[in-house]
Amino acid sequence: MTNPVPIIELRGITKSFGPVDVLKGINFKVYAGQVTALVGDNGAGKSTLIKGLAGVQPYDGGTVHFAGEQIEINSPTQASSHGIEVVYQDLALCENLDIVQNMFLGKEVMKGGTLNEPEMELQATKALKSLSVKTVKAVRQKVSSLSGGQRQTVAIARSVLRESKVVILDEPTAALGVAQTEQVLNLVRNLANQGVAVIMISHNISDVFEVADQISVLYLGGLVANLTTKDSTYDEVISYITGTKTQEGVK
Amino acid sequence: MSEKVTSLASGNEGNLRDHAFGYLARVKGGDMGSMPAILGVIILAGVFEFLSPFFITKLNFANLFVQSAELTMLSSALVFVILIAEIDLSAGVTGGVALAVFIDLIKAEKWPWIPALIAGFVAGILIGVVIGFLVAKIGVPSFVVSLAFFLGFQGMQLVLLGDGGVYRIEVPAVIAIMNSNLPLWGGWLLLLVCITCSLSFSIWDRGRRARTGLDNKPLSIVVIRLGILSMLGTAAVYYMNLNRSMGQVPIKGVPIVTPITIVILAIGTFVLDRTRFGRHLYAVGGNPEAARRAGIKVVGIRISAFIICSFLAVVSGVFHASRIGSVDGTAGHTIVLSGVAAAVVGGVSLFGGRGRLAHAAIGALVISMIDNGLGLLQMPAGISYLVQGGVLLMAATIDALSRRRNGSVSRT
Known part of the structure; x- marks a missing residue:
């Protein structure tokens, strides 16, 4: 293990909707500088787990620890004050604004009561360059003119600007073509190399194997496996996801 | 797709030629802004001048300017709500109600005109708050x-003013807005101030970019823009400073409404382009969910947009009252649809998030020219409405098509 203290640790997390227990006592660790993939079939509880971390939908029970300290996350504001940023699948970009404007939306740099455009442009350019982004040509393009991969790039780069400590990516490659997927995965890798803890939800196991350091598998509301990517195999992960295998042994 | 480019550009590099091609590419891509409306102004001017010898005359030129002022103001008011993909059909009658309050306080309560006018504006702001809240x-x-407010306020105007009540405005300051002119030097001073402001903003922006170490657009673009502004401005001031009276008493000078309109448009443009509020307004119009997630107080922004709209609608109402010289129970009933038309014709997108105040002003000029020109040709009012309707339909279609070209429609 590179870092003994996980930046995020969930202990005994539970969440239920009425009579349905969606999360049944999850223990989950995320380390800085690593990509942790969160996999599982539909309905396994991935989204619920993430929404709790994002503060959108607080957990019912269990504790959240940030760098060893117990914290409360009951609202998106609290989450972002701890440097937890979520890049949702729909990306939430304003198409009528340009890249710089989108990256600084809600966190504009001001000078003398007016927008400090040159400073924002400079910082946005730096953030994109720090991720070795090669797909975006000009930072003053409107988002409406960007492709899916470029939009994903902008959304991820935004979390760099905000100096996030934990970035949660919800299916970042879901709607992308082969080349664009490759670019986004490189971006995810670069993000982790900057010391950010990345949690990536994905259905695409080959993407997970390409970029993740750790793989956590959810199955029907329980965390059934924590695997190190290099010691694991494709088939092993699939069998955890489908429930034919548990960490104690084959069913 | 050629997506491999090693460094990041800002879009400011390149010479004048590159920028001209860049602009053409944007227009082709569907981002036309007010270009169709500007072409419309030129074409209309040509057609009406050909058909009516009176169209381009000193008197009509000033007349057109004054006539379009209240529409410009109303359509600018509507820009704020259209930008967040909403509409305010009651903007016209909001102005009417504010005027009714104003005249009521003067006539019935014997208030001095300044507090009465302030009360009118307060009424307008309150209306904006209520609409925005709902x-x-x-x-x-x-x-x-x-x-609902459009219908209700027509009733309120009648209640406040009484059936068939027509009240003359006996406040010289209000009457002067549309009917008096600046002294000759005032027009030139106005032009000088406009050019100076425009120039200083350019210099300031360029200086700031240069200090941050970023590229600037070629200087020639600034020079060309400033040149066009000075030329048009000089021609307009010169023309309006000539005596345009057909009677004994000379009428000359730039109408007083001009500096008022310019100042309001300039402040509005400044707010939209350079403040956090303006940026958030565009964001809410483009993608409210994204704005909410970025921590923007969407409800507050929306309510503010309606308040600004109602406030400017009252300004438009005051212009109207000043031109007519009286207030009656029907003030502002018909203008609101022309206001929407003007904004859309000028290039403001009804889908929200795209448009500027200058677009509304140019659109208002197009609508006013149609009205004015067809009037001079002694066409019946019906024809004018038909043509305005056609132009609006055309503009809205262009807007929808350009959105489709942008690829924005497919994303729901």
Whole structure:
């Protein structure tokens, strides 16, 4: 293990909707500088787990620890004050604004009561360059003119600007073509190399194997496996996801 | 797709030629802005000048300017709500109600005119607060809310003024707005101030970019823009400073409404382009969900947009009263649809998030020219409405098509 203290640790997390227990006592660790993939079939509880971390939908029970300290996350504001940023699948970009404007939306740099455009442009350019982004040509393009991969790039780069400590990516490659997927995965890798803890939800196991350091598998509301990517195999992960295998042994 | 480029550009590099091609590419891509409306102004001027010898005359030129002022103001008011993809059909009658309050306080309560006018503006602001609250907080569609207010306020005007009540405005300062002119030097001073402001903003922006170490657009673009502004401005001031009277008493000078309109448009443009509020307004119009997630107080932004709209609608109402010289129970009933038309014709997108105040002003000029030109040709009013309707339909179609070209429609 590179870092003994996980930046995020969930202990005994539970969440239920009425009579349905969606999360049944999850223990989950995320380390800085690593990509942790969160996999599982539909309905396994991935989204619920993430929404709790994002503060959108607080957990019912269990504790959240940030760098060893117990914290409360009951609202998106609290989450972002701890440097937890979520890049949702729909990306939430304003198409009528340009890249710089989108990256600084809600966190504009001001000078003398007016927008400090040159400073924002400079910082946005730096953030994109720090991720070795090669797909975006000009930072003053409107988002409406960007492709899916470029939009994903902008959304991820935004979390760099905000100096996030934990970035949660919800299916970042879901709607992308082969080349664009490759670019986004490189971006995810670069993000982790900057010391950010990345949690990536994905259905695409080959993407997970390409970029993740750790793989956590959810199955029907329980965390059934924590695997190190290099010691694991494709088939092993699939069998955890489908429930034919548990960490104690084959069913 | 050629997506491999090693460094990041800002879009400011390149020479004048590159920028010209860049602009053409944007127009082709569907981002036309007010270009069709500007072409419209030129074509209309040509057609009407050909058909009516009176169209381009000193008197009509100033007349057109004054006539379009109240429409410009109303359509600018509407820009603020159209930008967040809402509508305020009651903007016209809001002005009417504010005027009714104003005249009522003067006539019945014997208030001095300044507090009465302030009371009118306060009434307008309150109307904006209520509409904004119902739309943004409760979630009633703005179309329905403002339609209800449109109907209700027509009644309120009658209640305040009494059936068939027509009140002359005996406040010289209000009458002067549309009917008096600046002294000759005032027009030139106005032009000088405009050019100086425009120049200083350019210099300031360029200096700031240069200090940050970023590229600037070629200087020639600034020079060309400033050149066009000075040329048009000089021609307009010169023309309006000539005696345009057909009687004994000379009429000359730039109408007083001009500096008022310019100042309001300039402040509005400044707010939209350079403040956090303006940026958030565009964001809410482009993608409210994204704005909410970015931590923007969407409800507050929406309510503010309606307040600004109502406030400027009252300004438009005051212009109207000044031109007519009286207030009656029908003030502002018909203008609102022309205001929407002007904004859309000028290039403001009804889908929200795209448009500027200058677009509204140019659109208002197009609509006013149609009205004025067809009037001079002694066409019946019906024809004018038909043509305006056609132009609006055309503009809205262009807007929808350009959105489709942009690829924005497919994303729901």
